[in-house]
Amino acid sequence: MLNGAVSAHSSVLQEQEEQNPAVFDHPGALNPLDPGGGGDESVSARFLQVELELNLHLRGLTFTEPVRFIYNPLEYAWTPHRCFVETYCRPGQSVLFLGMNPGPFGMAQTGVPFGEVKSVVEWLKISGEVGHPNEEHPKRRIMGLSCTQSEVSGARFWGYFRKLCPDPSLFFRHCFVHNLCPLMFMSASGKNLTPPELKPGERDALLAKCDIALCQVVQALGVSMVIGVGRVAEQRARKALNMAGLNVRVEGIMHPSPRNPAANRGWEDVARRKLEELGVISLLTRDG
Numbered sequence: 001m002l003n004g005a006v007s008a009h010s011s012v013l014q015e016q017e018e019q020n021p022a023v024f025d026h027p028g029a030l031n032p033l034d035p036g037g038g039g040d041e042s043v044s045a046r047f048l049q050v051e052l053e054l055n056l057h058l059r060g061l062t063f064t065e066p067v068r069f070i071y072n073p074l075e076y077a078w079t080p081h082r083c084f085v086e087t088y089c090r091p092g093q094s095v096l097f098l099g100m101n102p103g104p105f106g107m108a109q110t111g112v113p114f115g116e117v118k119s120v121v122e123w124l125k126i127s128g129e130v131g132h133p134n135e136e137h138p139k140r141r142i143m144g145l146s147c148t149q150s151e152v153s154g155a156r157f158w159g160y161f162r163k164l165c166p167d168p169s170l171f172f173r174h175c176f177v178h179n180l181c182p183l184m185f186m187s188a189s190g191k192n193l194t195p196p197e198l199k200p201g202e203r204d205a206l207l208a209k210c211d212i213a214l215c216q217v218v219q220a221l222g223v224s225m226v227i228g229v230g231r232v233a234e235q236r237a238r239k240a241l242n243m244a245g246l247n248v249r250v251e252g253i254m255h256p257s258p259r260n261p262a263a264n265r266g267w268e269d270v271a272r273r274k275l276e277e278l279g280v281i282s283l284l285t286r287d288g
Contacts, residue, residue: 044089046220048082051182054213058183061209063202067193069140069186071133073102077111079128080120080145084112087126088172089221095174095280096223098214100233101181104140104192106151108184113177114229116154117147123162139190156256157229160268165284174283178217180233181210196232211240218248227278230255251278 055074063070074081102108107115112126120126130144165171183206185193195203214237218226226241226248228234234252241248253274254260256267263270275281 043091043220043222044086047089047217048085050213050216050220051085054182054209057209058206061202061205063185064199066187067185067198067202068188069133069135069137069190071102071108071136071140071142071184071186072182073107073109073111073184074182076131076133076142077107077109077128077144079111080126080130081111081128083126083128084120084124088124088168089176090172091222093172093174093176093221094224095176095283096218096221096226097175097177097229098226098233098237099177099179099229100236101179101195102184103151103153104184104186105147105149106154107179108140109142109144109147109151113179114151114154114157116151116158117145118150119154119158119162121145123158124168137186137190140186152258153256156263156267160271161284164281171284175280176221176223178214180214180236181206194232207236211236211243214240215244215246218246223248225249225251225278227280228252230257 051074055072058072097113099113103114105116107113109115109130110117110120110126111128111130112120112124127145130142132142136142161171162168181195185195185198187193195207198206218241226237228237228250229252231252233255234250238250241250251274254263254267254270256263256271258264260267272281
């Protein structure tokens with residue numbers, strides 16, 4: 001039996017506690033209607049506080065077969081993740097793109113959602129030291145920002161917006177990107193397991209905490225639209241926000257995963273048409 005993230009990266013968690021004592025002084029139940037920050041606190045600080053509190057709660061979860069390895073990049077890759085949030089999480093953003101959970105060559109390496117290394121380093125200009133999970137699968141080593149293997153989903157996602165907005169500040173003027181769940185799960189063979197593939201009781205306990213944190217994130221950002229990247233993220237966001245009584249529009253775009261045959265036939269065209277329909281393209285390309 002694995003204990004979610006309890007035993008992992010104690011030194012990093014200690015550093016997080018020292019840097020964000022308010023979060024760890026109040027480890028009570030997550031409140032979906034309290035983003036955890038005062039009015040004078042920056043949006044990025046409130047966002048990070050929600051993530052740290054979620055980390056704390058996820059440390060109490062247990063997972064059994066088929067899960068054998070659990071990586072939490074919000075622990076061992078906290079430095080580049082914080083760099084990403086503090087650089088690009090800004091007041092006035094109206095759209096939140098929501099992924100499901102980290103991929104082995106994306107966020108698991110960089111701490112950035114859909115974080116294909118080349119996009120993260122060359123376009124987003126994110127830096128920072130990346131550590132290691134407490135236990136690594138030999139086929140899924142963490143190389144951090146020096147990882148040479150590209151994540152197709154992340155390359156497609158960030159690559160498209162890089163074409164649309166050569167300067168990343170143009171994209172982040174209106175949009176931000178987040179994952180519902182910060183944990184990556186693997187079987188003994190190293191096979192990536194998505195949250196829907198977990199045992200029902202363990203999956204439900206995990207997603208219940210992630211749903212609450214999502215509501216807090218949405219409130220902290222003040223966005224008016226959440227766009228799920230993939231049907232699962234879209235459906236989960238709609239359920240969570242509706243149950244919390246938050247009046248936020250939820251839409252979805254196709255996931256860029258290479259395991260999706262339709263995405264392999266032209267994900268950019270499909271995404272562009274949907275984003276045009278939602279008014280996001282005009283938002284990103286208009287002046288001012």
